[in-house]
Amino acid sequence: MKLGLVAMSGVRAHNEELTRLGLTLPGFIERNKTIASLPSLGLLTLAGLTPDDVELDYQEVEDLDQLDGLPGDYDAVAISSFSAQIGEAYALADRFREAGVIVILGGLHVTARPQEALRHADSIVIGEGEPVWPQVVRDLRRRQLQHRYDSRGTPFNLGSAPMPRFELLEPERYNRLTVQTQRGCPFDCEFCAASIRLSPVYRVKPVDKVVAEIRRIKELWPKPFIEFADDNSFVNKKRAKQLLRALIPEKVRWFTESDISIARDPELIALMRDSGCVQVLIGLESTTTAGLHGIEQKSDWKAKQLDSYMSAIDRIQRHGISVNGCFVLGLDGTGPESFEQVRDFVRESGLHEVQITIQTPFPGTPLYDRLLREERLLDATAWELCTLFDVNFRPDGMTVAELENNFVWLARELYSAEATRARRRAFFRKLHELKTSDRLHAGGAI
Numbered sequence: 001m002k003l004g005l006v007a008m009s010g011v012r013a014h015n016e017e018l019t020r021l022g023l024t025l026p027g028f029i030e031r032n033k034t035i036a037s038l039p040s041l042g043l044l045t046l047a048g049l050t051p052d053d054v055e056l057d058y059q060e061v062e063d064l065d066q067l068d069g070l071p072g073d074y075d076a077v078a079i080s081s082f083s084a085q086i087g088e089a090y091a092l093a094d095r096f097r098e099a100g101v102i103v104i105l106g107g108l109h110v111t112a113r114p115q116e117a118l119r120h121a122d123s124i125v126i127g128e129g130e131p132v133w134p135q136v137v138r139d140l141r142r143r144q145l146q147h148r149y150d151s152r153g154t155p156f157n158l159g160s161a162p163m164p165r166f167e168l169l170e171p172e173r174y175n176r177l178t179v180q181t182q183r184g185c186p187f188d189c190e191f192c193a194a195s196i197r198l199s200p201v202y203r204v205k206p207v208d209k210v211v212a213e214i215r216r217i218k219e220l221w222p223k224p225f226i227e228f229a230d231d232n233s234f235v236n237k238k239r240a241k242q243l244l245r246a247l248i249p250e251k252v253r254w255f256t257e258s259d260i261s262i263a264r265d266p267e268l269i270a271l272m273r274d275s276g277c278v279q280v281l282i283g284l285e286s287t288t289t290a291g292l293h294g295i296e297q298k299s300d301w302k303a304k305q306l307d308s309y310m311s312a313i314d315r316i317q318r319h320g321i322s323v324n325g326c327f328v329l330g331l332d333g334t335g336p337e338s339f340e341q342v343r344d345f346v347r348e349s350g351l352h353e354v355q356i357t358i359q360t361p362f363p364g365t366p367l368y369d370r371l372l373r374e375e376r377l378l379d380a381t382a383w384e385l386c387t388l389f390d391v392n393f394r395p396d397g398m399t400v401a402e403l404e405n406n407f408v409w410l411a412r413e414l415y416s417a418e419a420t421r422a423r424r425r426a427f428f429r430k431l432h433e434l435k436t437s438d439r440l441h442a443g444g445a446i
Contacts, residue, residue, distance in 0.1 A: 001054055001055065001075045001076065001140070001141060002054075002055040002056075002057065002073070002074050002075050002076075003050065003054055003055065003056055003057070003074060003075065003076050003077070003078065003137075003140075004056075004057050004058075004059060004071070004072050004074035004076070004077040004078070004101075005040070005043040005044075005046070005047060005056060005057065005058045005059070005077070005078050005080075005168070006043075006059045006060075006061060006071060006072075006077050006078070006079045006080070006092070007039065007040035007043055007058075007059070007060045007061070007079075007080050007081075008060075008061050008062075008079070008080065008081035008082065008085040008086075008088055008089045008092070009038075009040075009060045009061065009062050009085075013387050013389035013390055014384060014385060014387065014390045015389055015390055015391075015404060015407075015408070017408050018389055018407070018408055018411065038174070038176065038178055038227065039058075039060070039169055039174060039177065039178065040058075040060075040080045041164060041178045041179075041180060041229050042080055042106075042107065042129060043058065043078065043080050044058070044164035044165050044166060044168065044169070045129070045130065045161070045162060045164045045180075046078065046129050046130070046133050047164065047165035047168060048162030048163050048164050048165050049130060049133045049134055049137075049162050050133070050137055051137065054137065054141075056165065056168060057072055057074070057168070058165075058168035058169065059071045059072055061088075061092060064088040064091055064092055067092075070095060070096060070099060070101075074096075074101055075101065075102065076101060076102035076103070076104065076140055077093075077096055077101055077102070077103055077104070078104045078105075078106065079092065079093055079103065079104070079105055080106065080107050081105075081107060081109065082109070082386070083108070083109045083112075083193070083362055083363060083383045083386040084383065084384055084385070084386045084387045085384075086109045086383050087383060087384055089105070089120075090117075090119075090120040093105060093120040093121055094120055097120075097121075097122070102122045102123075102140065102145065103120070103121045103122050103123075104121060104122065104123045104124070104125065104136065104140075104145075105117045105120065105121040105123075105124050105125070106124060106125030106126075106129050107125075108193060108194075108197055108198060108362075108364065109363060109364075109383070110124050110125065110126065111126050111127055111152075111197065111198055111364065112197065112362075112363040112364030113363055113364075114126050114148070118147065118148075122145060122147070123136070123145050123146060123147055123148070123149065124147070124148055124149070125149045125151070126148060126149065126150040126151065126152060127150060127151035127152040127153075127154075127198050127199060128151045128155070128156045128198050128199050129151070130151075130156040130160075130161070130162075131151040131154045131156050132149035132150075132151045135149065136149055151199075152199070155199045155201040155203065156183075156199070156203075157203070158180075158182070158183060158203050158204065158205040158206070158209070159205070159206050159209070161180075161205055161209060163212065163213060163216060164213065166213075166216055166217055166220055167220060169220075171220050171221040171224075175225065176224070176225040176226065176227045176255065177217050177221065177224055177225075177226060177227070178226070178227050178228070178229040179210060179213045179214060179217070179226055179227075179228055179229065180205060180228070180229045180230060181204065181205050181210050181228050181230055181233060181243060182202070182203060182204040182205060182230050182231075182233065182235075182236075183195050183199070183202070183203050183205075183230075183231070184196050184199065184200065184201055184202035184203060184231065185202060185231040185232045185235065186202050186235055187232070187259070187296050187298065187301060188296065188297045188298050188366075189283075189295050189296050189297070189302070190294065190295055190296075190297055190365065190366045190367045190370070191295070191328070191359060191360065191361070191362070191365055191366075191367040192231070192365065193360075193362035193364065193365050194231040195231055196231065197364045197365065202235070204236060204239055207239075207242050207243050207246050208246075210243060210246075211246050211247070211250065214226060214247070214250055214252060215250070218250070218252070223252075224252060224253075225252075225253050225254065225255070225278075226252050226253070226254040226255070227254065227255045227256065228254060228255070228256035228257075230256060230257065231257070232257060232258055232259055233256040233257060233258050234258045234259075234261075234262050234268060235259075237265055237268055240268060241267065241268060241271055244268070244271035244272060244274070244275040245271060245275070247275035247276060248271075248274055248275045248276075250275075250276075251276065252276050253276045253278050254275075254276050254277055254278065255277075255278055255279045255280070255281070256277070256280055256281070257280070257281045257282070257283070258280050258281075258282060259282065259283065259305075260282055260284070260305050260308060260309065260312050261305075262280070262316065263308070263311070263312030263313075263315045263316050264308075264312075266315075269315065269316055269319050269321070270319065272319070272321060273319040273320055273321055277321050278321070278322060279321065279322040279323070279324055279352075279353065280316065280321060280322075280323060280324070281324040281326055281355065282323055282324070282325060282326065283302075283326045283328075284309060284325045284326060284327055285302060285326070285327060285328045285331065286306075286327065286328065286331055286334060286338070287306075287309075287327075287338070287341045287342055287345045288306070288333070288334065288338070288341065289303050289306055290333035290334065291331045291332075291333050291334040291338065292305075292306060292331075293333060294332070294333075295331070297366065309345075309349065310348070310349055313325065313349050313350065313351060314349075314350065317350065317352060317427065317430070317431075318430075318431075318434055320431055322352035322353055322427065323351055323352060323353070324351075324352070324353035324354065324355055325346065325349070325351045325353070325354050325355070326354075326355040326356075326357065327342050327354070327355070327356050327357070328357055328358070328359050329342070329356060329357070329358055329359065329403065329406070329407055329410070330358050330359040330391065330393075330395045330398075330403045330407075331359055332395075332396045332397070333396070333397065334395075334397050334398075335397035335398050336397075336398050336402050336406055338397075339406040339407070339409060339410045342356065342410060343410060343413045343414065346414060346423070350423075350426055350427065350430065351423065352423055352424065352427040353423070354414050354423075356407070356410055356411065356414065357388040357389065358388060358389055358390065358391055358403065358407055359393070359395075360385075360386055360387070360388050360390075360392070361377060361386075361392060361393055362386050363383070363386075371393050376393050376394045376396075377392060377393055378391070378392050378393060378394065378400070379392060389407075391403050391404055
């Protein structure tokens with residue numbers, strides 16, 4: 001049996017002006033290339049659970065319109081997609097089925113909209129894939145494939161995680177490869193469409209397994225750049241330090257996402273630096289308490305952190321770790337003034353990098369459900385607008401046009417060549433000053 005693993009990888013903004021900007025603004029170009037180049041770790045992990053006698057092939061489809069026929073000759077395919085590209089995933093699935101190929105669909109979107117997905121698949125996987133995948137393969141071989149496999153209620157033990165089949169990739173196609181060190185997040189942010197929607201249980205992968213995956217990648221790519229595919233890498237500070245100490249001798253460079261609390265732990269930041277951390281993306285979301293209020297639904301944790309933003313950014317970047325501050329525009333409680341506020345904050349804080357997105361109601365999130373109840377969604381099934389750069393809701397503090405137009409204005413302000421160079425120059429100048437100061441102090445001590 002030949003099984004194709006197909007990842008849909010080409011998310012594009014529908015906002016035409018923003019798309020045109022993306023062709024010229026350095027910040028947009030760099031982050032878009034990075035996101036587009038990430039392989040599907042989920043599919044590679046399922047490949048690691050697949051018996052050796054099943055022939056496997058991994059493919060990425062960026063643009064269905066550019067695809068001539070089918071991407072391979074398979075008996076069955078498992079297709080993974082973002083919500084924004086689920087329409088193309090369904091169209092590709094339909095093509096495969098017309099050709100007599102068995103189609104299996106899974107992932108976040110399928111879990112949120114199983115009935116919709118079933119119209120385009122022979123079988124769907126709801127929830128995490130690992131607990132049910134061995135049964136899927138057995139049933140597939142017996143020609144007894146079920147229509148649904150539902151793993152909800154049985155969180156996967158990451159201690160049993162297989163080695164992802166990184167050898168299915170062509171390393172030269174990517175500027176970084178992904179490794180997952182944990183799954184889930186103890187916070188419950190209203191807009192979050194990450195792994196918490198597959199399973200709400202927070203779990204960590206044993207450190208030795210993480211190191212083994214990195215060593216496997218190094219066998220294929222001698223000097224890799226790693227992106228940790230976690231929702232929030234350093235929630236468990238004690239365990240995080242164990243992992244970071246184990247990473248130091250591996251001599252890899254890496255990127256991850258975390259929350260602002262890491263700045264309160266000097267030992268943790270020092271270990272991040274010493275183990276090869278180049279950049280950490282932190283969800284700052286807004287520059288006002290009104291904008292942050294209610295985002296984190298358990299304890300309103302995000303809103304309580306605002307006063308520490310400036311000092312936290314400085315503390316992290318003093319260690320030579322770039323902070324990529326992520327902001328969400330269009331949050332409830334914010335108006336047209338929020339765009340200048342973000343621009344000014346970025347300049348004053350000394351952020352090395354910045355990422356701006358538009359509040360996006362992904363299916364399956366509390367945000368989607370609330371905006372649907374409030375009749376504020378512009379189109380309840382416009383999944384193609386789930387790009388983080390398109391508007392599919394009515395903001396409460398501005399018009400749709402104001403959100404779209406001001407977002408483009410802010411993109412120009414933050415991502416122009418001049419603004420990008422200024423941020424980076426300031427970051428490296430500050431590092432040089434700190435190193436010079438450290439040398440002078442060391443000399444005085446001698």
